[in-house]
Amino acid sequence: MAFQFWKRKRQEPAAVEVVEQPAQNDISVDVNATSATTTSSPSVSSSELEAIVLPQRSARKGIRSLFSRIKFDLENLEDLEDTLIQADFGVDASAAIVASVKEIAKKTSAKKTSAKTEDDLKKILVEVLTQNLENKDKALNLSDGNTPYVLLVVGVNGVGKTTTIGKLSKWLVQGGFQVMIGAADTFRAAAVDQVATWAERAGANLIRPKTEGQDPASVAFEATEAAVNSGADVLIIDTAGRLQNKADLMHELDKIRRVVEKQAKIAEVLLVIDATTGQNGLAQAKAFAEVAKVTGVVLTKLDGTAKGGIVYSIQQELGIPVKLVGVGEGIDDFSFFDAQEFAKGLVGQ
Amino acid sequence: MFGNLSDRLIETFKNLRSKGKLSPADIDATLREIRRALLEADVALEVVKNFTMAVRDRALGDEVSKALNPAQQVVQIVNEELVKILGGEQRKLSFAKTAPTVIMLAGLQGSGKTTLAGKLAKWLKDQGQTPILVAADLQRPNAVNQLQVVGERIDVPVFAPEPGNGVGNPVSVAKDSIKHAKQKMFSVVIVDTAGRLGIDEELMTQAKDIRKAVDPDEVLFVIDSMIGQDAVNVAKAFDDGVGITGVVLTKLDGDARGGAALSVASVTGKPILFASNGEGMDAFEPFYPDRMASRILDMGDVLTLIEQTQKNFDEAEARAMAEKLAKDTFTLEDFLDQMQQLKKMGSLKSMLAMMPGAAQMRNQLENFDEREIDRTEAIIRSMTPAERRQPKLLNGSRRSRIAKGSGMTVTDVNSLVNRFEQAAKMMKTVAKGGVPQMPGMPGMPGMGVGFAGGKAKSKGKDKKGSKSGNPAKRAAEEAARALGQKPGEAPSGSGSAFGLGK
Numbered sequence: 061m062a063f064q065f066w067k068r069k070r071q072e073p074a075a076v077e078v079v080e081q082p083a084q085n086d087i088s089v090d091v092n093a094t095s096a097t098t099t100s101s102p103s104v105s106s107s108e109l110e111a112i113v114l115p116q117r118s119a120r121k122g123i124r125s126l127f128s129r130i131k132f133d134l135e136n137l138e139d140l141e142d143t144l145i146q147a148d149f150g151v152d153a154s155a156a157i158v159a160s161v162k163e164i165a166k167k168t169s170a171k172k173t174s175a176k177t178e179d180d181l182k183k184i185l186v187e188v189l190t191q192n193l194e195n196k197d198k199a200l201n202l203s204d205g206n207t208p209y210v211l212l213v214v215g216v217n218g219v220g221k222t223t224t225i226g227k228l229s230k231w232l233v234q235g236g237f238q239v240m241i242g243a244a245d246t247f248r249a250a251a252v253d254q255v256a257t258w259a260e261r262a263g264a265n266l267i268r269p270k271t272e273g274q275d276p277a278s279v280a281f282e283a284t285e286a287a288v289n290s291g292a293d294v295l296i297i298d299t300a301g302r303l304q305n306k307a308d309l310m311h312e313l314d315k316i317r318r319v320v321e322k323q324a325k326i327a328e329v330l331l332v333i334d335a336t337t338g339q340n341g342l343a344q345a346k347a348f349a350e351v352a353k354v355t356g357v358v359l360t361k362l363d364g365t366a367k368g369g370i371v372y373s374i375q376q377e378l379g380i381p382v383k384l385v386g387v388g389e390g391i392d393d394f395s396f397f398d399a400q401e402f403a404k405g406l407v408g409q
Numbered sequence: 410m411f412g413n414l415s416d417r418l419i420e421t422f423k424n425l426r427s428k429g430k431l432s433p434a435d436i437d438a439t440l441r442e443i444r445r446a447l448l449e450a451d452v453a454l455e456v457v458k459n460f461t462m463a464v465r466d467r468a469l470g471d472e473v474s475k476a477l478n479p480a481q482q483v484v485q486i487v488n489e490e491l492v493k494i495l496g497g498e499q500r501k502l503s504f505a506k507t508a509p510t511v512i513m514l515a516g517l518q519g520s521g522k523t524t525l526a527g528k529l530a531k532w533l534k535d536q537g538q539t540p541i542l543v544a545a546d547l548q549r550p551n552a553v554n555q556l557q558v559v560g561e562r563i564d565v566p567v568f569a570p571e572p573g574n575g576v577g578n579p580v581s582v583a584k585d586s587i588k589h590a591k592q593k594m595f596s597v598v599i600v601d602t603a604g605r606l607g608i609d610e611e612l613m614t615q616a617k618d619i620r621k622a623v624d625p626d627e628v629l630f631v632i633d634s635m636i637g638q639d640a641v642n643v644a645k646a647f648d649d650g651v652g653i654t655g656v657v658l659t660k661l662d663g664d665a666r667g668g669a670a671l672s673v674a675s676v677t678g679k680p681i682l683f684a685s686n687g688e689g690m691d692a693f694e695p696f697y698p699d700r701m702a703s704r705i706l707d708m709g710d711v712l713t714l715i716e717q718t719q720k721n722f723d724e725a726e727a728r729a730m731a732e733k734l735a736k737d738t739f740t741l742e743d744f745l746d747q748m749q750q751l752k753k754m755g756s757l758k759s760m761l762a763m764m765p766g767a768a769q770m771r772n773q774l775e776n777f778d779e780r781e782i783d784r785t786e787a788i789i790r791s792m793t794p795a796e797r798r799q800p801k802l803l804n805g806s807r808r809s810r811i812a813k814g815s816g817m818t819v820t821d822v823n824s825l826v827n828r829f830e831q832a833a834k835m836m837k838t839v840a841k842g843g844v845p846q847m848p849g850m851p852g853m854p855g856m857g858v859g860f861a862g863g864k865a866k867s868k869g870k871d872k873k874g875s876k877s878g879n880p881a882k883r884a885a886e887e888a889a890r891a892l893g894q895k896p897g898e899a900p901s902g903s904g905s906a907f908g909l910g911k
Binding site: 216 | 445448449450451453454517518519520521523548549550551552554555556557558559562574606607608633635636637638639640642643646660662663664665666668669688
């Protein structure tokens, strides 16, 4: 799977310190045309854009199969349901998946192509999971030409937001984007230093808070300003981890959104969800979607024993697609989410 | 959403209200709901299976309590079993005979070890210990730095000879820290380690080596309360790999139900020592098994509420009251009695706070002034017995006399009388078996609560259609109505709670 992204051509690629102000005004931006599909053509005239294809990555090696232990047959799909529950799919989603598998298996066997073997059932399961996890809006919105593309990264504490930003920055820089990071987690001790280390590793510019404990919204504002002025292609804003039931902190996110939008369009709001998260993940997604208008999920820590089944419910109930997955400690252990790859990995096909 | 467990159990037991004893089929129906509730709370499946089996055995045994209806009986058993597992091995932090006491922290990435290290150090310091923090997470970018900042904030020294970010050997840092602590006479050493996956053999070996190097008195397994089914695997991996002595639950200030606590406690058999529940360095406390049990079940403190209601509400009085209502002889005197009954049960605020779903009402509860009840009582006490029995007597001059006598205004008296009349009308409808029309109607304090408790005693006598069979639940409904809202609906607007005052 290779998405094509677009950045603005730089007029003077050789000039290092020139602060470009790319003729903002003579570009007509058609807002309606930005309903992102994988193949959405840029709304900025193509002569000013340069295509970018990120290096190929796969998450496959990081996803462990669900079915190392259980036997899987049509007569006894209870085991399947249990297995799905153990992968954090949740009681209802698990039951629904099993029902779909059963139904499809029956139809197939009526056609006398016998869906009786374990292998057939696994294929059907892959199909069901893939279908329900597939989303046309799965690509990162880095295509409409409205640079800087602003990515806001949000989530509860300890899910891996900063690591995600590091990995994503590295990847985008590898592809040829000029990336800037706004360190708007001014709350947690040494969070700014942590993201600074990642920025350095990734080759991204960092906008730090001017004072300790500065209002995160003002850091976001300054970062946006810097990104616009320096002509950066992508601005990624790190935010402090916050539990979704804390109204004040959630309100802060809304404020960050508003100040950023004064100067630039927000291309993506990425909610980072830890694969170990249980049913509370859905509550997280609901709350963040409401306040921060989440456009995609980043599923992290998939390389552990957890399966991240909660993203299934998030996609089903809220229609928020998983866009990226983190599968290891290394800076390159990170890729786009591919529903089929994920389904196959889980099922062990 | 599906509502909480108590709602669902009530649904299950709708037709069983009068039965005293449970049939196996009844129990299985209940257990299905309990299984679901536990799974939705993220209790691991294998733990749920064993747990429901244990509950089934007990419920089938002859443990019939006369006081509770079938649903409550099962819930009580569930609650007791939960508390048993969660608090089975309850103990305090163990200290070394000769200082320093060494505490090692271990857990997955992002479970909150570094923050917890700070909180634990602060807690120990407040108890007169002299803790030192050890930066043995040399993996995560700037973890050392983070610990130093934390140490500075709480004024606890940090032993950090290595810069981290992949540089340095955590095992030797840990080893040196003990020497350092002995030399400098620190009483407790808290070793912060890097987050690791249970299946990462290399890092698990490293953790084991750190353990050998420091010979800790406690190895605390730090786990995020939002974790799902994987909690069992992770807990097993850390218990087998490093050997844990206790558990700390973090991020309990979130709204996750925290079923992981049960998974970890039952899989490892290790006690949960602490709960961490907020961003501040003081947001840290000993673990309370009973609170966690209610949280996992999402039941509020129903059982306590049931007990209190039953203890204090006089059955005979309740029955007499019900009769009066039916006969339309409910007077202000009865109203006063009701209020006194209610006062016996304790603070209204704390009663309401015990109810499931009461969290939604918290704002109203905060605004509710308990003295309103006293004021209402003062008004009624300033009336003559005749006036109390026949509010119709209350003309203008009587009202102004009452106002003066009670230290209130005539408007207050008027509004009380109005509310009383509306309530009497409503109660009459209820007592006759109808469904009262009361959207947005300001109710009276305690009427609903008191009656719900009383009615439950006269089992089988009252068939009220949609009314709930669980006294607590019904009380919650009534209370919600008293707040001028439909049950289950989030409260809207502020104004004077309970329709008291103006």
